[in-house]
Amino acid sequence: MLEDKDFEFVDDAPVTNEEVEEPITDDDFTLTEVDSTIHEQKFQTKPTTFTKDAFRRFKKNKSSVAATFILGTLIALSIIIPIVDRNDIGTNHPKEIFLSPKLFDAGTGFWDGTEKYKNIPVDVSEMPNAATEEEKQEHWWPSPDVYTQRSAISKKKFTDLMYVDSVSNFGKEGYVHFGFHRNELKGNEYVEFSSQIIDELELAADSLYLSVFDTYDAAKIQAKEGKEGFDLPANYALGDTALYFVYYEGETKQEVQLVDYAARHDIGSAVASYKKDKVDIANIITTATGKTTFNKARFAVKMATAGEQDKVCALIGGLAFESSFADEETNAIFTAMSFTDATKALSKTTNDKFAYWSSTGLRTAYLSKSYFCSFVYDTYEATYGTMVDKNFSIKDLLRYQKNGWISFKTPLGDSTLQDYDTLGFYLDVNNFTCQILDAEKCPVTKPLTIDDFDYPTPNSSGVVVDKNIVCQATVCRYKQYGYSKMPKYLMGTDESGKDMLKYVFEGLRTSLLVAIITFAICFTFGVVWGSISGYFGGNVDLIMERITDILGRIPFMVLMTLLILHWGSSLPMFVMALCTTGWIGTASLTRTQFYRFRGREYVLASRTLGASDARLIAKHIFPNGLGTIITAEVLVIPGVIFSEANIAYLGLGLQNVSSLGVILSDNQKWLSGHPYLLLFPSIIIALLMISFNLFGNGLRDAVNPSLKGED
Numbered sequence: 001m002l003e004d005k006d007f008e009f010v011d012d013a014p015v016t017n018e019e020v021e022e023p024i025t026d027d028d029f030t031l032t033e034v035d036s037t038i039h040e041q042k043f044q045t046k047p048t049t050f051t052k053d054a055f056r057r058f059k060k061n062k063s064s065v066a067a068t069f070i071l072g073t074l075i076a077l078s079i080i081i082p083i084v085d086r087n088d089i090g091t092n093h094p095k096e097i098f099l100s101p102k103l104f105d106a107g108t109g110f111w112d113g114t115e116k117y118k119n120i121p122v123d124v125s126e127m128p129n130a131a132t133e134e135e136k137q138e139h140w141w142p143s144p145d146v147y148t149q150r151s152a153i154s155k156k157k158f159t160d161l162m163y164v165d166s167v168s169n170f171g172k173e174g175y176v177h178f179g180f181h182r183n184e185l186k187g188n189e190y191v192e193f194s195s196q197i198i199d200e201l202e203l204a205a206d207s208l209y210l211s212v213f214d215t216y217d218a219a220k221i222q223a224k225e226g227k228e229g230f231d232l233p234a235n236y237a238l239g240d241t242a243l244y245f246v247y248y249e250g251e252t253k254q255e256v257q258l259v260d261y262a263a264r265h266d267i268g269s270a271v272a273s274y275k276k277d278k279v280d281i282a283n284i285i286t287t288a289t290g291k292t293t294f295n296k297a298r299f300a301v302k303m304a305t306a307g308e309q310d311k312v313c314a315l316i317g318g319l320a321f322e323s324s325f326a327d328e329e330t331n332a333i334f335t336a337m338s339f340t341d342a343t344k345a346l347s348k349t350t351n352d353k354f355a356y357w358s359s360t361g362l363r364t365a366y367l368s369k370s371y372f373c374s375f376v377y378d379t380y381e382a383t384y385g386t387m388v389d390k391n392f393s394i395k396d397l398l399r400y401q402k403n404g405w406i407s408f409k410t411p412l413g414d415s416t417l418q419d420y421d422t423l424g425f426y427l428d429v430n431n432f433t434c435q436i437l438d439a440e441k442c443p444v445t446k447p448l449t450i451d452d453f454d455y456p457t458p459n460s461s462g463v464v465v466d467k468n469i470v471c472q473a474t475v476c477r478y479k480q481y482g483y484s485k486m487p488k489y490l491m492g493t494d495e496s497g498k499d500m501l502k503y504v505f506e507g508l509r510t511s512l513l514v515a516i517i518t519f520a521i522c523f524t525f526g527v528v529w530g531s532i533s534g535y536f537g538g539n540v541d542l543i544m545e546r547i548t549d550i551l552g553r554i555p556f557m558v559l560m561t562l563l564i565l566h567w568g569s570s571l572p573m574f575v576m577a578l579c580t581t582g583w584i585g586t587a588s589l590t591r592t593q594f595y596r597f598r599g600r601e602y603v604l605a606s607r608t609l610g611a612s613d614a615r616l617i618a619k620h621i622f623p624n625g626l627g628t629i630i631t632a633e634v635l636v637i638p639g640v641i642f643s644e645a646n647i648a649y650l651g652l653g654l655q656n657v658s659s660l661g662v663i664l665s666d667n668q669k670w671l672s673g674h675p676y677l678l679l680f681p682s683i684i685i686a687l688l689m690i691s692f693n694l695f696g697n698g699l700r701d702a703v704n705p706s707l708k709g710e711d
Contacts, residue, residue, distance in 0.1 A: 054702040064698020067691040074687065078509035085502040089658070093497025095481065099379045101492040101500075101676050106378045107154075113380045113488070117142070119372040121169040122158065142373050143169060152382035156375045163367045165233065171343040174368035175216060177233055178241075179303060179313030180361035191361035193316070194246070194300035195337050201330070204292040208282035210258065212320035212340060215241055215265045221315070221367070232313070233366055238263050239303045239312035243319075245285050247297040256288045261304060278322065299337065303361075315366055317342060343368040384478035384486045386445060392473040394425045396480070397444070405442035408434040425469045427455055430462040443480035444473050491680045494667060504681055507658040514571065514659070515640040518578045523633055525579075526586025531617050533587070534594025541591070552584050560647060569655040578640060586633055593625025600624075627700040634696035638689040645685070660685060 058064060102113030120142040127139040137158055147153060164171065178193045217238050221230045232238060243259035258281050259265060286292050303314055320338035325331045337357075339345035345357065346365050357363075378385075398420055400406045427450075434448040454470040478486045491500035533544040563577040594617075597603065603620050611620070645661030647653055653662045660681050667677035 058698050058702035061698040061701060063694045067694035067698070070687055070691045071695060074508065074684065074691075075512065078505045078512060081505040082502055082509060085499065087499035087502055089498040089503045089506065093493070095477075096383055096493055096497035097495055098674055099383060099489050099493040099497075100674075101490060101680075102380060102488045103490055106381065114376050114378050116374070116376055118374045119159070120147075120375070121171065122371045122373045123170045124371050125170070140371065140373070142375065147377060147382070149382035149385055149387065151385055152378040154376050154378070156373055159372045159374075162370050162372060163230075164370050165364065165366050166368065167343055167346045167365045168368060168370045169347070171347075171365070171368040171370040173317075173341055174343040175221075175315040175317050175366045176342045176346060176357075177313055177364045177366035178301065178316060178359060178362065179236065179239060179311065181311055191303050191359065192300045193303075193314075193357055193359045193363065195298050195357055198297050198333055199295065201294040201297050202292065202325075202327075203282045203286055203294075206282070206323065206325045206330075207280065208285075208325075208334070209278040209322040210243070210281045210320075211278040211322045212318040212338070213243055213259055213265050214317040214319075215263075216315040216317055217264050220264060224317075225367070230367065232315070236311045236313040237309040239309075239314050241265075241301055241303050241314040241316075244300045244302055245281070245297065246300050247289070247291075247294045254289070256285055258284060281321075313362065380486060380488075384476075384481070384483070386474060386476050388474050389472045390475045392444070392471040392475060394467075394469055394471055395420060397471060397473075398425075400442055400444065403441070405438040406434065406436055406444055408432065408448065420467070424465045424467040427453060427458075427464045427466075427469055428462055429455070429458050429464065441479065441484075443475050443477070445476050446474050448473060492674075492676050494674075494677055495670065500677065500680060503658060504660070504663060504684065507660045507663045507681070508684055510571075510654070510657055510659040511641045511644060511661065512637075514575055514578070514644060514654075515637040517575050518582060518640045519633070519636045521575070521579045522583040522636060523586055526583035526633075527590050527622075527629070529583065530587035530590025531594060531622060534591035535598055535613065535617055535621065537595075545591075548584055548587060551581050554581070556581060557647075557650075560643075561650070561652060564647070564652045569652060571654060571657060574644075574654055578643065582636070582640070586629070586636075589629055589632055590622075590625065593628060594621055597621045597624050623703075626703050630703060631696045631700035634692050634699060635689075638685070638692050641685060641688060 100113045100115050101111055103111040106112050106114055122140045122142050123144065124136070124140050126141075127136050130136040130139070137156070140158065141147070141150060141153070144150075163174075165177070176193065178191075180191045216224070218231045222228050240261040240263055242257055242261040245256040245258055247254050247256075258279070301314070301316065301319070303312065318340035320340055321334040323331050323334040325334075343365055346363070348357075397406070401408065429450055432448075432450045436442050436444065436447055439445075448471065452472045454472070455464045456466050456468065458464045489499050489501060491504060494500055494503070529544065529548075533541045559580060560577050563580060564574065567573040567577070598616075598621055603616060606616055606620055641660060644653065644659060645664050648659070648661035648665035649668070651665075653659065653665060663681050664678060667674075667681075670677050
C-alpha cells in the first residue's frame with residue numbers, strides 16, 4: 001500500500017506539448033470605453049396624487065368632458081335664468097297665452113313666434129256678391145272669434161269649394177246623415193232623429209204646416225249639386241223614413257204618422273197629400289188624436305231597421321215648419337226646429353234652446369260645403385300689436401293722464417281717478433281736446449276725438465259726467481301691458497301666459513335639487529349598507545338581504561302613492577318618499593363589488609399586517625369598486641327626475657312647486673296643438689340623461705385605481 005511519503009511534488013515537472021495559459025493579473029481588468037455617448041436620462045414622470053391622476057384620465061375622455069360642460073351649463077342656467085328673467089310666473093296672464101317660441105323676427109320661418117295652420121274653416125259670408133274671387137277672398141277670414149287680429153294673418157291660401165262629411169264652422173247646406181249600424185241597434189225596431197220636448201202646444205186657433213221634408217238618394221243629390229260622382233255614404237244602403245208627431249198621455253207615449261215611410265220624399269209630401277206645396281199637419285194631428293192641447297210633445301224622423309243591411313241611412317236635406325201662433329215663444333220653437341241648411345242645424349249645441357236634434361243612432365253631416373284656408377299666424381302681433389277701435393277702459397285713460405303720457409281738458413277741468421271713483425268721467429262733447437304727451441310710453445297711438453266716445457245724452461251745456469262712457473281707441477297693446485317694446489319669449493308661453501324659459505329652468509332647478517338630495521342620501525346609505533353586508537357575509541349578510549328583499553318587493557308606485565297621500569307632496573316629504581327604497585340598488589351593487597374584491601391578495605396581505613375592518617373597507621376594497629358603483633349610480637339623478645315626472649302624471653307630483661315633471665304633466669294635453677310646451681322640457685331631460693351617462697363613463701375610468709398611471 002502506498003503512503004504519502006512515497007510521493008514527492010516537484011516544480012520542475014516536464015512540460016507537455018500543450019500551450020500553458022498565462023496567469024490572470026490586475027491589468028486584465030482595465031475598463032475600455034467603446035462609445036463616448038452617454039445614454040443615461042432623467043426620470044421623466046413626477047410623483048402624483050390619486051386625484052390628479054384621475055383628473056388627467058378624465059380629461060382624455062372627450063365625450064365625458066363635453067357632457068360635463070353641458071351639465072355645468074344646465075346647472076348654471078337653472079340658477080341664473082330664474083334670477084335674471086324678471087317675468088312673473090307666479091300668477092296667470094290670460095292675455096298672453098300660447099305665444100310661440102320666438103328668437104328671430106316674424107317672417108324668417110323658423111323660431112319666429114308664428115304658427116302655420118292648414119285647412120281652417122273660412123267665413124265666406126262677407127262680400128258674397130263681390131265681382132271677382134280675389135275680391136271675395138280679401139274679406140274671407142278664418143274663425144274671427146279665434147284668430148282675432150287680422151294683421152297677424154299672412155300668406156293666406158284658400159282651397160276650392162270642398163264637400164266634407166263632417167260639421168265645420170262656416171260650412172253650408174249639406175245633408176243630415178242619419179241612420180244606424182247593425183251592431184248599434186241593441187234590439188231597437190227603429191232609430192229616431194228627434195227634436196227636444198215641447199212643454200206646451202195649443203193647436204185650436206192657430207195653423208201649423210210642414211213646408212219642407214226633403215230626403216235624398218244618389219240621383220237626387222247629383223241633380224241638386226249639378227254634377228255626377230256623388231253617391232250614398234260608403235257601405236250604406238238607403239233606408240225608409242217617416243215623420244211622426246209624438247205626444248204623451250200621462251206616462252204613455254202616443255204617435256201620429258205625418259209622412260209615410262219612403263226612401264225619398266219631396267217638399268210637402270205627406271199622408272194622402274203628396275202634391276201640395278205644404279201640409280196642414282195641425283189638422284192631421286187634431287183629426288187623429290181628437291185633441292188640440294198637448295202638454296208634452298215632440299217631432300221625430302223614424303227609420304225602420306228591417307232587412308238584412310248592416311248599415312242603413314237617410315240623408316235629410318231640410319225639415320221646416322210654418323206656424324202662426326199668437327204666442328211668440330211657440331213660434332220661436334218651430335223656427336228653431338226648422339232647418340234647410342243641414343250643416344247649421346247639426347252645428348247647434350244643447351245651449352241652443354229647442355234647436356237641438358238628437359238621435360238614437362248615427363248622426364253626422366254629409367257633403368257639407370266648405371272653404372278652407374292655410375295661413376301663417378303671428379301670435380305676437382295678435383297679442384301685442386296695434387288694435388283699432390278697441391273698447392278702452394276710461395280708468396286706464398285717466399291713469400295714463402296721471403302718468404303724464406296723455407292730456408285731455410274740458411271746461412270742468414282735468415278728470416282724475418278720484419273724480420272717476422266718486423262721480424264718473426267728465427266729458428264736454430262741445431269742447432274736448434286731447435294730446436299725446438309721451439308717445440314712447442302711451443298705449444293710445446293717436447289723439448282721441450269726441451267721436452271716439454260712446455256716451456249718454458249730455459245735459460243742456462253739452463256736459464256728461466258718467467261711469468258708463470265707452471272709449472274706442474287705437475291701442476298699442478304691448479305698451480298697455482306695461483312693456484317698453486314687444487317682448488320675445490324664447491320658449492313661448494303656456495296656457496296661463498307664463499314665460500316657459502323661466503318656468504322650465506326654475507323647474508329644472510327644483511328637479512335637480514330633488515334629484516341631488518335624493519342621490520346623496522340613497523348613495524350614502526346604500527354604500528354603507530352594501531359594504532357591511534358584502535364584507536362580513538354570513539349571517540349578517542343573510543339578515544340584511546332579507547330586509548332588503550322585503551322592501552324591494554313592495555311595488556314602488558304603490559309605496560310612493562301611500563307615502564305621498566299620508567305625508568303630502570311637499571319637497572322634503574317627496575325626497576323622503578323617493579329615498580324609502582331608492583337606496584336598494586346602490587346597496588346591491590356595492591355588496592357585489594365587496595364580494596368581488598374582499599378575497600384579493602392585497603386585502604389578505606393588509607389583514608395579515610393588522611389592518612382593521614374599517615380600514616380594509618374604506619382603503620382597500622371600496623376604492624377598487626367605486627368606478628363600477630359610480631357609473632351606475634350617477635344615473636340615479638336623471639332617474640329621480642323621470643320618477644318625479646311619472647308621479648306627476650298621476651297627479652301626485654310636487655304641490656305649489658314648479659318642476660320638470662309638473663310642467664310635463666300640466667302640458668301633456670297640449671301636445672298636438674302646442675308641442676313646444678313639451679318639447680323644451682323633454683329636450684332638457686334628454687340632455688340630462690345623456691350627459692349624466694357620459695359623465696359617469698368618464699368618472700368610472702377616472703376613479704378606477706387599476707388604471708393609475710396608464711396613458
